[in-house]
Amino acid sequence: MKQLKTLFIMVIFLLLISACGQDDQTSQAKGESETKIYTDTTGVEVEIPKNPERIVTTQYLDAMIALGHKPVGAATHVLDNNYLKEKQEGVVDIGNPVNVEKVLELEPDLIITANPEEVEQLSKIAPTVVIAFNAVDVYGQLTEVGKVLGKEDEAEAWIADYKEKSEEAQEQLNGVIGEDETVSIFMTYKNILRVYGGRNIGHIFYRSLGLTPPPYIQEKIADDPEFVEFNNEEISMEKLPELAGDHIIMLNYGPETSEEGGMFNDIENSTLWQNLDAVEAGNFHVIQQEPWFTYSPIASKESLELSVDLLTK
Amino acid sequence: MTAKAKLRKKFILSSIILLIAIVCSSLLSLNLGIITISPLEVWQTILGNGTEQQELVLFQFRLPRITLAILIGIGLAVSGAVLQSITQNDLAEPGILGINAGAGLAIVLFIFFFQNTMSMSEGLSIFIMPLFALLGAFTAAILIYILSWKRGVSPIRLILVGIGVNAGFNAILIIFQLKMDPQDFRQVTVWLTGDIWNANWSFVYALAPWIIILVPLVLLKASTLNLMHLSDEVASGLGSNVEVERRILLIFAVALAGASVAAGGGIAFLGLVAPHIARRMIGPLHQYMIPLTTLIGAFILITADMIANNLLSPTALPVGVIIAILSTPYFIYLLMKA
Numbered sequence: 011m012k013q014l015k016t017l018f019i020m021v022i023f024l025l026l027i028s029a030c031g032q033d034d035q036t037s038q039a040k041g042e043s044e045t046k047i048y049t050d051t052t053g054v055e056v057e058i059p060k061n062p063e064r065i066v067t068t069q070y071l072d073a074m075i076a077l078g079h080k081p082v083g084a085a086t087h088v089l090d091n092n093y094l095k096e097k098q099e100g101v102v103d104i105g106n107p108v109n110v111e112k113v114l115e116l117e118p119d120l121i122i123t124a125n126p127e128e129v130e131q132l133s134k135i136a137p138t139v140v141i142a143f144n145a146v147d148v149y150g151q152l153t154e155v156g157k158v159l160g161k162e163d164e165a166e167a168w169i170a171d172y173k174e175k176s177e178e179a180q181e182q183l184n185g186v187i188g189e190d191e192t193v194s195i196f197m198t199y200k201n202i203l204r205v206y207g208g209r210n211i212g213h214i215f216y217r218s219l220g221l222t223p224p225p226y227i228q229e230k231i232a233d234d235p236e237f238v239e240f241n242n243e244e245i246s247m248e249k250l251p252e253l254a255g256d257h258i259i260m261l262n263y264g265p266e267t268s269e270e271g272g273m274f275n276d277i278e279n280s281t282l283w284q285n286l287d288a289v290e291a292g293n294f295h296v297i298q299q300e301p302w303f304t305y306s307p308i309a310s311k312e313s314l315e316l317s318v319d320l321l322t323k
Numbered sequence: 324m325t326a327k328a329k330l331r332k333k334f335i336l337s338s339i340i341l342l343i344a345i346v347c348s349s350l351l352s353l354n355l356g357i358i359t360i361s362p363l364e365v366w367q368t369i370l371g372n373g374t375e376q377q378e379l380v381l382f383q384f385r386l387p388r389i390t391l392a393i394l395i396g397i398g399l400a401v402s403g404a405v406l407q408s409i410t411q412n413d414l415a416e417p418g419i420l421g422i423n424a425g426a427g428l429a430i431v432l433f434i435f436f437f438q439n440t441m442s443m444s445e446g447l448s449i450f451i452m453p454l455f456a457l458l459g460a461f462t463a464a465i466l467i468y469i470l471s472w473k474r475g476v477s478p479i480r481l482i483l484v485g486i487g488v489n490a491g492f493n494a495i496l497i498i499f500q501l502k503m504d505p506q507d508f509r510q511v512t513v514w515l516t517g518d519i520w521n522a523n524w525s526f527v528y529a530l531a532p533w534i535i536i537l538v539p540l541v542l543l544k545a546s547t548l549n550l551m552h553l554s555d556e557v558a559s560g561l562g563s564n565v566e567v568e569r570r571i572l573l574i575f576a577v578a579l580a581g582a583s584v585a586a587g588g589g590i591a592f593l594g595l596v597a598p599h600i601a602r603r604m605i606g607p608l609h610q611y612m613i614p615l616t617t618l619i620g621a622f623i624l625i626t627a628d629m630i631a632n633n634l635l636s637p638t639a640l641p642v643g644v645i646i647a648i649l650s651t652p653y654f655i656y657l658l659m660k661a
Contacts, residue, residue: 105637105638107639111357111384112357114357114380134383201501202502
């Protein structure tokens, strides 16, 4: 009996604590704004506002900022970067995994996500479209987000500008890397070694700068001309001589790989590596994960700007 | 009063206390969240007088999560209780036996091989991952059972093989995780430590049949469980077909754990702690122990989920981590008492 009494008092106490919150939200006035139909990358037709104002995204922060429409909320993992700086000021963190109540609190009129699983709950808050990350290349990210925002022209202009800058960069690199020389892109992460294709890190070097990948990667790209499928392949250290081109780009992701026992540490100290032509000639460049590893528009542009210096050093 | 009547009285009292605790923690969980809704408004919304937004938050976001927590808590707790009894080992639980790892590996394989090559419609993708988890759980269980077969399956072999399979699956899991891009890796880690973030009514409807059907079935086998908990010799001496019963009960335990893990991710320790507490409260008689285990499991998970979701808003902590933190003092206490 005594236990029941204590429990009862606890209940009252707890209810009193939660009563301390005041709800001052007014229900949304849903104006009759125009809508359009957008077919997202999963094939679903969604009715979205023509001129969305408050947008929440779980992935495409970069693309939205590039198109001049800052979202009101974005997921933790995309906000967690060093290259957007003031551009992402004011964007609210909606958690990772997405906290539906946080999104609701932001009162969005449109939600852009990369994950089909999130649609069921998010679509209860606002119209939700899916742009699957692996359905498009980085230009596609911009184009699709542009379609959603009604900013197709801005997207086209951005892409045209980027391609122009790519050509400028190619001219600047004239003679630095011979026309029949190949460039390989490797990445180390903890104790993993990978070789990369035309997505992600390869976008700058192979697509923007027009450099030539090693034959193995050329084949992979030939099979995947839209750059949506092949991202990278894990390899063992012994494959380095076979895949290493005349120039080597090495991206080290995270600190563990350079510490003892890490892959890059092992590679650097191996005679295999030291005997590679590219290494002996000093034609290898180490890059860090930011902004190179982020496969999105503004990051790609920054990487492009860094690339000329990187290769001419 | 006879000992039997005393026990019965204790059982009823404990059940009432736990039910009240469950109601209280559910109500508290319903009231907490980023969108502030006062208890009066909660009551009004339940009566149908709330705003559209309040109904959305309460009935589409919070209530399914709480319901799912209850179901998963029951599922994992009962699974643990059954495993402990059929292995005659109080440290057994679905996580240790590799069932979580089996489900986890299936999820990792799915994300690694299929997620990027299949463009799935929203409806399908929500259910495929849990289905894979369930398949993984059963594969692990079948593997463990086959490997521990030697003219029957002795409890100790079951546990040892389970631990081995667990280690093996976890190793393979790590290999695949490292092959992934950090983004997918993050998604897998979130799943592996248990999270009920995607709680919606579809998941509840998917999980509910498993719990509603299997738990009463386990309860029906309470007498068998009483015997098996003692020892194989006593059990077969008293007429139980030990091998068959063990197999059936194992299937129940794996199904419960697999379904729960499919819905809520890899939540460890719950299946270990809940039966322990139940046994301390009411003793090893399964007719009373199993019902109390369900109540304790539900209560722990509701509370842990509430803490996980509200402690560091907007980030949701993995429920599994909270339960591990809550369980650790209990284990230390047990160790000190031993």
